[in-house]
Amino acid sequence: MTVQNGRELLAIPGPTTVPDEVLSAMHRPAVDLYSGEIISVTMSCISDLKKIIRTRSEPFLYAANGHGAWEAALVNCLSRGDRVLALQSGMFGGAWAEMAEVLGLDVEVLTAAPRRAISPDAVSDRLRADREHRIKAVLAVQIDTAAGIVNDVPALRQAVTDAGHPALFMVDTIASLACMPFEMDAWGVDVTVAGSQKGLMTPPGLAFVAAGERARAAHRHADLVTRYWDWSFREGDEHYQKYCGTAPEHLMFGLRRALDMLLEEGLEHVFRRHALLADATRAAVERWAEGGAFGFNVLEPVERSNSVTTLRFDETDPQRVIDFCRERCGVVLGIGIGPELSGRAIRIAHMGHVNAAMTLGVLGAFETALTALGIPHGKSGVAEAATSLGGALAVVPMA
Numbered sequence: 001m002t003v004q005n006g007r008e009l010l011a012i013p014g015p016t017t018v019p020d021e022v023l024s025a026m027h028r029p030a031v032d033l034y035s036g037e038i039i040s041v042t043m044s045c046i047s048d049l050k051k052i053i054r055t056r057s058e059p060f061l062y063a064a065n066g067h068g069a070w071e072a073a074l075v076n077c078l079s080r081g082d083r084v085l086a087l088q089s090g091m092f093g094g095a096w097a098e099m100a101e102v103l104g105l106d107v108e109v110l111t112a113a114p115r116r117a118i119s120p121d122a123v124s125d126r127l128r129a130d131r132e133h134r135i136k137a138v139l140a141v142q143i144d145t146a147a148g149i150v151n152d153v154p155a156l157r158q159a160v161t162d163a164g165h166p167a168l169f170m171v172d173t174i175a176s177l178a179c180m181p182f183e184m185d186a187w188g189v190d191v192t193v194a195g196s197q198k199g200l201m202t203p204p205g206l207a208f209v210a211a212g213e214r215a216r217a218a219h220r221h222a223d224l225v226t227r228y229w230d231w232s233f234r235e236g237d238e239h240y241q242k243y244c245g246t247a248p249e250h251l252m253f254g255l256r257r258a259l260d261m262l263l264e265e266g267l268e269h270v271f272r273r274h275a276l277l278a279d280a281t282r283a284a285v286e287r288w289a290e291g292g293a294f295g296f297n298v299l300e301p302v303e304r305s306n307s308v309t310t311l312r313f314d315e316t317d318p319q320r321v322i323d324f325c326r327e328r329c330g331v332v333l334g335i336g337i338g339p340e341l342s343g344r345a346i347r348i349a350h351m352g353h354v355n356a357a358m359t360l361g362v363l364g365a366f367e368t369a370l371t372a373l374g375i376p377h378g379k380s381g382v383a384e385a386a387t388s389l390g391g392a393l394a395v396v397p398m399a
């Protein structure tokens with residue numbers, strides 16, 4: 001028996017649920033790429049992305065996924081043999097580092113303590129030791145979606161500044177932009193990397209890179225630049241140069257609608273919504289974890305991200321829960337990824353176009369799976385989630 005018919009809920013940390021409004025905005029014929037609407041859509045998306053990235057710099061648009069944005073950031077600012085310091089607290093910092101290595105950069109990885117965020121002190125110690133300033137860039141990730149960890153970006157930036165080090169500070173916000181606060185200019189971020197398919201509620205396939213003054217200065221003598229990624233070429237006079245070719249028109253139409261939705265809701269509200277749904281999820285997990293079969297991957301509560309919660313399993317095979325939720329309940333959960341968590345984790349996303357019904361529905365299916373599969377767990381995790389959310393939304397003072 002299954003109870004899976006009905007709309008499937010996608011609770012993986014990207015791609016996330018695409019709103020119907022965004023899908024409808026994409027359902028239309030292609031248009032001329034040299035004139036008319038695509039030009040105004042491009043320009044208005046650039047202008048609104050600046051509001052979301054919180055910068056005066058115009059972001060570059062790529063028909064690419066997040067990996068493309070990583071590559072664009074590296075090749076535009078760096079030269080063969082340059083040293084970069086990649087901060088690894090989960091999986092994505094390491095994957096960005098691997099890409100840097102393939103490009104011919106001299107890569108050093110600074111790894112966080114197990115299941116912890118990057119320590120700003122460790123970063124400033126490492127940079128202070130680099131007296132000759134051989135390190136040209138520091139690569140940080142705001143939310144690592146494998147571990148479910150949030151790094152303190154302003155504190156990491158401060159660590160670079162405290163060390164008196166001139167390295168460029170690059171931040172991957174692919175799983176955090178439009179999910180939690182990020183302030184490119186106010187925080188002193190030199191390069192911001194983002195993608196369409198997570199907090200921005202748009203199908204996968206668009207990547208964004210914003211570069212501040214220092215990054216643009218480095219760009220002028222970077223020798224890794226290739227034509228497709230090249231910021232200078234993309235700033236040429238012809239509109240098509242913004243994409244180095246045909247615009248990914250339908251993705252831009254979708255993005256236009258998604259940005260409207262985010263700005264209509266208001267970023268502060270968007271962040272608060274993510275925080276409340278993450279709190280509700282954590283309340284459920286905390287209760288379930290009393291059974292001993294699994295617990296939070298991230299040890300420090302303040303380092304648990306508001307876009308995805310990663311559960312680490314001991315003896316129990318998490319795949320049984322994932323399969324049950326998908327095949328019996330119509331809920332798609334994220335598998336564990338990376339050498340440490342592959343086959344040992346479940347990721348519950350609460351990112352992008354999500355509301356209380358969706359998150360509570362996902363948690364309800366999860367608890368149903370624990371019951372049906374006889375996995376030991378503290379009871380009424382879903383009730384804990386409802387209590388958490390009800391308290392946060394209380395219109396009458398709680399007794």
Ligand SMILES: *Cc1c(COP(=O)(O)O)cnc(C)c1O
Binds near residue numbers: 145
């Ligand atoms: C999803 C993700 C990526 C990779 O994005 P792709 O679009 O799959 O290339 C990179 N960094 C972080 C933090 C992510 O969550």
